[in-house]
Amino acid sequence: MSASASQDGFVVFDKVQKSYDGETLVVKDLNLSVGKGEFLTMLGPSGSGKTTCLMMLAGFETATNGEILLDGKPINSVPPHKRGIGMVFQNYALFPHMSVGENLSFPLEVRGMGKSDREAKIRRALDMVQMGDFINRRPAQLSGGQQQRIALARALVFEPELVLMDEPLGALDKQLREHMQFEITRLAHDLGITTVYVTHDQTEALTMSDNVAVFDDGRIQQLDPPDVLYEAPKNSFVAQFIGENNTLDGVVKEIKGEHCVVELDGGELIDAKPVNVSKVGERTRVSIRPERVEANKDRLAGDAHTIKAKVLEFIYMGDVFRTRLKVAGNENFIMKTRNAPDQVRHKPGDMIEIGWMPTDCRALDFG
């Protein structure tokens, strides 16, 4: 769990709990602080509590216990329409009976803004998402990507300081999604808005965010910048959830500071970095990223432990080779190698020897 939330963040969750039925907690003791201008992503499998957190922040769900603070003020009893938080919904929720212009005008009208001010703001918001020509269209006449842009413009047009996004790119195809990821981050940074973004797509989380909170089982499993999250997962769940990951189970044989030796269940010895293990004899699950597995002994340290592997499958993917190996009983051990002229293309059935830098192999908790 991340350290107890500091009270000086722009958005603060302080020991927040949520239960729908009074018997089980959907959100368990959530502490989270989002700084002003930060882009925070809540990432997690469905049912992990991330959307519930977003809905509590937006005001559509009430926290069963604990306090949510916005800019230092508790907002638990503030109704959603008084929170002044922009929100982009999963299905965009553009009002189908209003034109694009009327959709954008809506938040300004309910704030009692005059006509000329409204028009200027609508114009600016539409230009911001490059949709200026579509002001008179109906949402149904727009493509998914265009609707997405309008939804974004509508959430921003009244200049909120905080914008929430609930899986806004889920319905778009891959290419458009990547393009919009870039647009959303650019807008968020240009405008200096604080953004809380919910997704179950880890690529999205890694590419867009300043910080990612990985949710599982109603708790934040790790809250870190994307690179830390990927390279230094704090537990097996995060390691499994973020990116591709090989795991091997074993027992800690010896620990020396930042280095330990793990005896796998098959008896092989490997080098690892102790993360969640503290004593000899503890069961552990070690995690190695596929791209950090090395079959070329020249690139390994001289005293590194190596391990025998049988090639089961070789997949040519263009920029990389993906080799599926059987390692210590694990038949889904993946090795990713860059497509280079000197790279070996293994054939199924080959017996090879693989190894890795001890720092890339993290000994984590056992499941």
Next chain:
Amino acid sequence: MAMSDASGNDVAIGNETDSKGRLLTSDGRPLRAALERANRRRKLTAFGLVAPLLAFIVIFFAFPIVQMMWRSVDNPAVVEALPRTLEALQDWNGEELPSEDVYRALYEDMMADQDLPRLEQKIGPLAVRLNYEVSAARGAISRTSRNVDEFEAPYKEAFMDAHRLWRDTEIWRIIEREGRPLTASYYLAAVDAEYNENNEIVRTDENRRIYVALFGRTFAMSLVITFMTFALGFPIAYYLSSLPMSKANLLMIAVLLPFWTSLLVRTSAWIVLLQGQGVINDTLVGLGILDDENRLSMIYNQTGTIIAMTHILLPFMVLPLYSVMKTIPPSYTRAAKSLGATPWTAFRRVYFPQTLPGIAAGGVLVFIISIGYYITPALVGGQDGRMISNEIARHIQSSLNWGLAAALGSMLLVSVLLLYWLFNKLVGTDSLKFG
């Protein structure tokens, strides 16, 4: 914009055309013909599936309606019964009684009719037909025709002795006017109008006007009922649409209950509740809210009809509303609130407009059904709760003036179609959602 997905690469293959510029398939047949062949089987299947119902509708719905509408203008009685008289009447000036020639022609017509087999005789229907126009006609004609074989020339005197009606120019005017195969007199009667002695169309006496007021009352009551079902149905439909399926189904049963109870049971229940010595009145008197002398009359009048029909027609409003509301995701209202709208504004400006197709569908449905409703007004309507369909039924069942019934029915049908057309103009049928 980078989002355009049109490839823009036209494929050149398969674009051969014949001399007339029509597209050809790869084996050189016209593309259109090939498509038609490919679709023929599908079309035949579709027609086969529809055909039984189509035949049923044509035979048992469309055909009777056309026949009914025809009856409202069809006027064979005089033409068939009095061909000679009508011919002789052509020279009549219409001012005084016709000449001896006309009376002789009438005599001949009546004599000729007596020679016909009983089932083909035309004087009987003539008597009935003329009786719609002048109430003594039936007796006069049947009495005269019974004795006509004893008549001797001059026939004018003989007829005038036989019944006073033949001494009146009115009967002759009517015979001349109705001596055409088509008539407008049923429609005139249906809008409380008639011909005066100069064959001009005038309104009937004030105390004999029925139908215009009845049409007006029918429309007004239908409007009230439509509004009542809306006022009661909207909140229920809204609540139902917000519930999970299992609970919604349970409550839907309560809404649909009026469909499943026998009409008579339901109506008796209303009588028990609403009558002068009924449950509601007794309770109000018992609570001291009403005096015993001032019991509310809530049944056998308009109030009773409106209450009972609102109950019966409620599902027709609730179902379309529910089906429309079910498709409105809660995220719209949430989005409105997140944009700063109060719950009331979010409802008024975002939720409510999206329910309009359901309101329109339910409204049209309830209004059209109630405009032609018969059984409930007949049972609990009393005198001032009667509607136009009760009058139509009366003309079909007891007064046997089918022409007038047909005219009233056609007017009802046309006014419903007219309303539907108007509604379509204003709202558009594509926005109707019947669920």
